[in-house]
Amino acid sequence: MKNKKDQTAFHLMLAPSMVFLIIFSFIPMFGIVMAFQNYIPAKGISGSAWVGLDNFKFMFQIPDSRQILINTMVIAIWKIIVGTFVSIVFALLLNEIRVRFAKKFMQTVVYLPNFLSWAVLATVVMNIFSYEGPVNALLGWLGIDPVLFMASNHWFRPMLVLTDVWKGFGYGSIIYLASLTAIDPGLYEASSIDGANRFKQLWYVTLPGLMPTILLVTTLNLPNVLNAGFDQIFNLYNPLVYATSDIIDTYVYRVGLVERQYSLGTAIGLLRSVVGIVLILSANKLAQKLTDYRIF
């Protein structure tokens, strides 16, 4: 009797969330059929004509599609590599600091950019890298001609990687700092008795101790190779650098919502999420195998 009351309570607690998930997650999944239609808003999904895989065929014929895929992956992979590296280096350096106040202050400062939106940070970035901004002033002082960083296909991608790493490295270091504290201090004592200097300790004690976390975080980053960062690029780019910075997500937004080619936009989005799901599931499997960790 008692238990039955519990079961009812549990169902009731979950009910509102389920309603929202059904409306805003599950019903849109049926909208995916638009990818196989020539969707016309006035006719709706039931009235629009079926076209099979035409949208997908068209997608592969767009001359830009190869470039967009390349852009997405190149930007994302560089962000993952550089971001992981800087986060680890920062955590290792900070770990050496024994002055509590300084440590606390630096942590507070570097976590901060992660909490600011790209809508805001875009202005900050553009101020600093503008044609007559501080960075170009510095270059001029060194005798280098000013560079239009935000409008140059040569510089825009490195700018994306740099500013993304800048925003996220502090936040990314939290997890490494936490696992550094978990390394047995006895190992350091033993190694210093054996005559290991600070660098040797880093190499033979700290890094091996950090390895499981590095492995785990890198694995969990795997699904992000198709996620080059919509917010950042959307707020920073301009038509001058579409060639090197247009990614799948920005393209879907422009084609789907701005140009209102709903079916094509949905088709591209669908292909992206299918690959994304495969990546998430593989990451989950891989993480489980390597480190006994499960995302779900």
Added chain:
Amino acid sequence: MIWILLLALTLSCLIPLINLVAISFSDNAAVSANMVSIFPVHPTFSSYEKLFSDSQFWRSFMISVERVVLGLIVNMSLMILAAYPLSKSSKQFRAQKVYMNIVIIAMLFSGGLIPTFMVVKGLHLLDSIWALILPGAVAVGNVILLMNAFRAVPKSLEEAATIDGASQWRILSTIYVPVVLPTIATVTLFTIVGHWNDYFGALVYINKTSNYPLQTYIQQLSVDAQNITDPQKLIEYAKISNRTLNAAKIVVSTLPLLLIYPFMQKYFVTGIVVGSLKE
């Protein structure tokens, strides 16, 4: 050496923001001549005075505040109520596995931007503040974070309450919620930041620019620059745009986050560690 590297990394995060504040307090002419670094040049409050009379800015500000308050109430109550039963074993809650699968499917699959837009449009939510709150009301990642926190609560606490005849509602509100408060604080911070920082929702779901929340309003400031296709024009645009005023707008729009940030820091650090390193 270590100190130099650390200081360089730390200052790289601090100086751009200080530069922005300095610009907002500087004289427009000094900014155009790029004389401002970390201290204001010819300090003035004029851009803030202009800002105070900009009614659209304050309207957007209030819409953002409203969105955070409403969003926080809706999201947090939904997520806590959902995470609690999900944290039970399938022995204690028979349908637990079924619900868990629904949640995971919702996390993995999505209709994508355009079908979701169609649903919101179909529900006649366009141009309403609810279009910004309801579609993301159940953030699955946060639900899982809360669920793991509930799971870590010692079972003996609940057993004692059950003997006293407490209902599950009572056990949740008087035992579990107080115990996992640090995690709830973490998720609360994420939710506040998420709502405050989101500009894209309004770009898609709100047609009237006068109803834009703050970040979308800010985002629109640089939209003109984004459509310029000639490098020369881009340089000229940077000269004529009112950079001191824009900087002031950005400073004010970031202030609320900066005010809660120090209080929340210790919570989100533990929250991230607990959420990502399940030991």
